[in-house]
Amino acid sequence: DRRSLAHEILSQLPLAQQTAAWGTLGTIKPYLGFDAEGDVQRLIEAIAGNGADHGAILDVLTNRTSAQRQQITKVFQDLTKQDLLKSMEAALSGNLERVIVGLLKPPAQYDAHELRAAMQGMGTDEDALTEILSTRSNQQLRESL
Numbered sequence: 339d340r341r342s343l344a345h346e347i348l349s350q351l352p353l354a355q356q357t358a359a360w361g362t363l364g365t366i367k368p369y370l371g372f373d374a375e376g377d378v379q380r381l382i383e384a385i386a387g388n389g390a391d392h393g394a395i396l397d398v399l400t401n402r403t404s405a406q407r408q409q410i411t412k413v414f415q416d417l418t419k420q421d422l423l424k425s426m427e428a429a430l431s432g433n434l435e436r437v438i439v440g441l442l443k444p445p446a447q448y449d450a451h452e453l454r455a456a457m458q459g460m461g462t463d464e465d466a467l468t469e470i471l472s473t474r475s476n477q478q479l480r481e482s483l
Contacts, residue, residue, distance in 0.1 A: 369402050374413040377402070381414065381422070385429040392434060395426070399441050407442060446481035449474065453482065 377398050384394035399407060414422040423442045430438055440448055449470050456466035471479070 366401070366403050369406060372402065372406055372409075374406070374409045375417070377410050378414045378417055381410070382418070385425060390429040392430075395430070395438060396434075399438060404441075404445055408444060411442060446478065449478070449482040 380394055380398055384391040384398075398410070402410065411422045414420070414425075418425075423439060426438050426442065427435060443451065452466055453470055456463035456470075470482070474482070
C-alpha cells in the first residue's frame, strides 16, 4: 500500500510534526566530504557476505544528493562492471528495497515510474499524480514524460 508506506516514512521525519508547506521543507544538501570511490567501497562491503548492512547502505545513500548518487552509480559500474541498482535489488527486499531503488533512479526516471504506477490497474492514485504534477517544473515534467 503506497500511501501507508509514504505515511510511515514521513511520520518518522523530525519535520513531520511541524507545520510547514511542503515546498519549504528543504532538500538534502551536497555531502561535503563526498568521495564516490569511498562510498562505493562502503556499499560493496555492505552487500557482500551474508545479509546486507542496511545501516551502511542507508547512511551512504540517504545522505547524498541525487547527483552524488548518480556519480556513485557510475563509479560502481566502472569499478565492479555491475549495475548498482540490480545489486541493491538482489541484496535487499521489501520496503527498504523500494526506497533504495527509488533513491538510485534519476529523478525523471523515478517520476515516470511513479506516474505509470499511479495510473495502473483499477482506479488511479490521485495523491501521487497530484504530488508529481503540481510540484515539478514544466522542464522536469517534460523529462519525465
